[in-house]
Amino acid sequence: MFKALSDPIRLRLLSLIASHEGGEACVCDLIGLFDVSQPTISHHLKVLRETGLVGSERRGTWVYYWVLPEALAKLSALLQTPAVPAEASA
Amino acid sequence: MFKALSDPIRLRLLSLIASHEGGEACVCDLIGLFDVSQPTISHHLKVLRETGLVGSERRGTWVYYWVLPEALAKLSALLQTPAVPAEASA
DNA sequence: CGCTTGCATCGACAGCCGTCGATACAGCGT
DNA sequence: ACGCTGTATCGACGGCTGTCGATGCAAGCG
Numbered sequence: 001m002f003k004a005l006s007d008p009i010r011l012r013l014l015s016l017i018a019s020h021e022g023g024e025a026c027v028c029d030l031i032g033l034f035d036v037s038q039p040t041i042s043h044h045l046k047v048l049r050e051t052g053l054v055g056s057e058r059r060g061t062w063v064y065y066w067v068l069p070e071a072l073a074k075l076s077a078l079l080q081t082p083a084v085p086a087e088a089s090a
Numbered sequence: 091m092f093k094a095l096s097d098p099i100r101l102r103l104l105s106l107i108a109s110h111e112g113g114e115a116c117v118c119d120l121i122g123l124f125d126v127s128q129p130t131i132s133h134h135l136k137v138l139r140e141t142g143l144v145g146s147e148r149r150g151t152w153v154y155y156w157v158l159p160e161a162l163a164k165l166s167a168l169l170q171t172p173a174v175p176a177e178a179s180a
Numbered sequence: 181c182g183c184t185t186g187c188a189t190c191g192a193c194a195g196c197c198g199t200c201g202a203t204a205c206a207g208c209g210t
Numbered sequence: 211a212c213g214c215t216g217t218a219t220c221g222a223c224g225g226c227t228g229t230c231g232a233t234g235c236a237a238g239c240g
Binding site: 116117118121128129131132133135136148151152153 | 215216217218219220
């Protein structure tokens with residue numbers, strides 16, 4: 001999961017999707033915002049999807065992506081408790 | 091920063107240091123817990139240090155590392171607000 | 181039914197990064 | 211001063227991964 005977020009393009013993709021109108025964006029809205037080719041964007045979106053950070057759905061001709069906040073919440077909680085909670089009583 | 095956390099060894103190092111007695115650990119306590127060589131551990135600790143995730147101090151013969159919680163808190167907050175805060179009013 | 185557009189997949193290549201052994205450096209004990 | 215232990219740095223190598231062009235597939239349109 002951290003690995004999925006370790007790429008600047010993927011991080012920006014996530015931010016763009018989340019801040020897009022309706023909380024979702026189609027690929028055609030994203031491929032113009034980067035200096036990389038369309039296959040590369042598609043590849044990064046696939047990584048985000050397989051990591052569980054975003055969901056996707058084909059809607060007619062276009063494919064839409066949206067952020068799954070649960071995954072982000074999990075990571076956020078993890079960073080707030082770096083020590084193992086099971087040993088907290090010691 | 092996410093890049094620094096994207097390596098399993100670094101992630102475990104961070105967890106081990108945080109959960110160690112006194113919130114800090116010397117390198118000699120860590121090098122035995124992994125299947126990699128001492129230079130590799132030293133390399134990963136350097137990455138964590140340069141990223142601002144941990145602090146280090148030489149104390150006599152040994153070098154101690156501890157976690158800087160501010161960095162983790164920043165990331166945690168970032169994940170809770172995936173959209174850019176500056177555009178929140180829109 | 182063929183053409184066009186949107187997106188995904190494939191195969192190949194290059195650069196990055198984690199890894200190691202060897203070595204250098206620092207501090208302590210003798 | 212010398213050696214010993216703990217840690218960092220160096221140089222090299224291999225595998226992973228981000229990138230591309232080419233191509234394939236899906237859906238709408240004439």
